[in-house]
Amino acid sequence: MAVYTEVPEDALFAFVAQYEIGDVLAFKGIAEGVENTNYYLHTSQGDFILTLYEKRVREDELPFFLNLMEHLARRGLNCPQPLRTRDGEKLGRLCGRAAAIFTFLEGLAIRRPNATHCGALGAALAQMHEAGADFGMRRTNALSLTGWPPLFAAAEDRAEQVAPGLTRRIREELAFLELNWPRGLPEGVIHADLFPDNAFFIGEEVSGIIDFYFACTDYFAYDLAICLNAWCFEADHSFNVTKAKAMLAGYERVRRLEDAEAGALPILCRGSALRFMLTRLVDWLNVPPGALVRPKDPLEYDRKLGFHRRVESARDYGLVR
Amino acid sequence: MAVYTEVPEDALFAFVAQYEIGDVLAFKGIAEGVENTNYYLHTSQGDFILTLYEKRVREDELPFFLNLMEHLARRGLNCPQPLRTRDGEKLGRLCGRAAAIFTFLEGLAIRRPNATHCGALGAALAQMHEAGADFGMRRTNALSLTGWPPLFAAAEDRAEQVAPGLTRRIREELAFLELNWPRGLPEGVIHADLFPDNAFFIGEEVSGIIDFYFACTDYFAYDLAICLNAWCFEADHSFNVTKAKAMLAGYERVRRLEDAEAGALPILCRGSALRFMLTRLVDWLNVPPGALVRPKDPLEYDRKLGFHRRVESARDYGLVR
Incomplete structure (x- = not known):
């Protein structure tokens, strides 16, 4: 429930520009997820979650988690679906950390x-x-x-x-x-x-x-x-x-x-x-x-x-x- | 930059029901504002910010701040505009604290x-x-x-x-x-x-x-x-x-x-x-x-x-x- 990593705007804009999700209109650290840093990301094309992976998650395990979420979402489960960049990547780097953008889920x-x-x-x-x-x-x-x-x-x-x-x-x-x-x-x-x-x-x-x-x-x-x-x-x-x-x-x-x-x-x-x-x-x-x-x-x-x-x-x- | 007060859903629904802003679809604590607790509130009618006033703000001063924001927003300044409840109130109580709902401002x-x-x-x-x-x-x-x-x-x-x-x-x-x-x-x-x-x-x-x-x-x-x-x-x-x-x-x-x-x-x-x-x-x-x-x-x-x-x-x- 904490924002461990602050993201400077230049790094944010460069990261988001890899995706086809439009321009950043709002970006707020949210108290969600104990292990990682999560941001609410609002762009001209909708709402997303940006996640930066902090030290407790092993980077070599991220493909398992991201592939799983993509798989489950495609099977119709309501779970965060990792977006792919224009190059087809689900996982990138931001502020020295592995990072990904996900679909935003409604509900509380x-x-x-x-x-x-x-x-x-x-x-x-x-x-x-x-x-x-x-x-x-x-x-x-x-x-x-x-x-x-x-x-x-x-x-x-x-x-x-x-x-x-x-x-x-x-x-x-x-x-x-x-x-x-x-x-x-x-x-x-x-x-x-x-x-x-x-x-x-x-x-x-x-x-x-x-x-x-x-x-x-x-x-x-x-x-x-x-x-x-x-x-x-x-x-x-x-x-x-x-x-x-x-x-x-x-x-x-x-x-x-x-x-x-x-x-x-x-x-x-x-x-x-x-x-x-x-x-x-x-x-x-x-x-x-x-x-x-x-x-x-x-x-x-x-x-x-x-x-x-x-x-x-x-x-x-x-x-x- | 912290969420000091957790809001149980029953209290949240009751609070939001005082306003004409539809049903709650998402509610996330955000890292914004050092003195107060702020939530991103998404309803069927749009995006809002819900603020709970913590101890450092004197409650008897809140009318000055809320009236000022309402005044400035009406004069065309882009600042959070406090919503009014069906009863015309800008300020309510939630989880034992003074609380208000504001328009959501884009930008970062x-x-x-x-x-x-x-x-x-x-x-x-x-x-x-x-x-x-x-x-x-x-x-x-x-x-x-x-x-x-x-x-x-x-x-x-x-x-x-x-x-x-x-x-x-x-x-x-x-x-x-x-x-x-x-x-x-x-x-x-x-x-x-x-x-x-x-x-x-x-x-x-x-x-x-x-x-x-x-x-x-x-x-x-x-x-x-x-x-x-x-x-x-x-x-x-x-x-x-x-x-x-x-x-x-x-x-x-x-x-x-x-x-x-x-x-x-x-x-x-x-x-x-x-x-x-x-x-x-x-x-x-x-x-x-x-x-x-x-x-x-x-x-x-x-x-x-x-x-x-x-x-x-x-x-x-x-x-x-």
Whole structure:
């Protein structure tokens, strides 16, 4: 949520001139996207988003993300579509950074989604999974099972400062997930970070999905588990089964979960909760001086993990079978 | 340059529904305006800016600023015009703050203005002074002669930490300005903060002036002195007389300076340099922990002040007489 890179007008005009989008009429840094710098760009031909990629995104991975967004948009998904320059390039350089221009999506992120929003989101997630089925590239999920122990190692010596007992809980959870993580579930391109910040609505309809910079190849049902965690808990940390039921039903209207996926949902939810707890914990313990972004609370996901540990089956999430 | 207040969608929809501007289609926090929170608001009827007033703006002063913008916009100046609700109100409440919706101005702030930009800016400043001539309200400039000693008092005990000799230079300058500040110059509504951040251009034409929250009743020529300081020094602190000459000529194409104003320019430039040095010094010495905005360098204005002390007459700024 910060503008990390200021773009001088000469550099901006030269960059935009590579595209067939007319003249710049307005250009404003926007508080969207935690990892990158985003500008609202208004030209004589319409509205766009200009993104500069900051250090946390690896440049060699950008072709995966940009090709994916182009692929999904062409399949009819409402996601930012990278424009091509006159030379056919999707990715350029601006102010020493990789940069791209995208179509502008209408809609707004909903801070307090209701069950109808959750149902629409579930359906949009399944649409994304189906639209990505014939996408030709793969990207390993660096933040799944094998990525968690190194994250824990980076936080282990100070985790007890954050909450007593946290070290033990993480260690036990890692051991459990290592032993029980499902194998061979249906997989493909997943969003892997579809929080309410990253979904736009007009009314109760999903008008856009953004921020694909964690997208990777993994289990579809794991993506759903991430969304259950991100959308179906209340501010008081209670689980709202009405929202979860709506999300799962929305998903299954588009793509029906196989029995193995349904059976694995509780453990996938545990894994997803641990994943966000660990990355937040590392960020929490490593806030740089003068940081422009406040870290998110890792303990929110510690509590969610506690809930999923007590779940017996996907029926507890409202899945009807 | 920060979003201080997050607006939940329910509050947003209720606020926007008071106006006849259609349905919200996009809403993004933008990095514009240091003191307030600004959102880009796109509705089915067009583009707008929604401003929430944060603590540094006194609510009882908002009617002056909003009435002024309405007045200037009606006189043809390109500035944000506050919309009126169905009940005729320009000012409302949102998230516990005073809030208003404004017309959206095209154009972009220029980081590296050239002499042509400076000429256009000078003319726009004079247009603003003329457009404000029949504005009925007054607001004392709290950051002029009588406001400087209290600012200095707030910084005096630590000024030497910022630069050796600074305390003495400020004290001498205050004494000089107190004795020599001009009296009886033509006055009216001035912008008082027309930095390059606050002027939009399309090409080399001024397309908008924003951020009127320091506007007040003071000498027109003092406003010009603020602009000479803000626009006509290079990054290496050298004074660019070509830019200043263009600015003064641009101003005089619209409103000719009286002899007394021209004669007072050097001292008005000294006062203006001291004013920004003092407010920056106080901010510099009082950065709150976790601040989202980095303070600006007070010494930039110490150097500008040094330049103006060596000026003999307005001819040194390129004024042709």
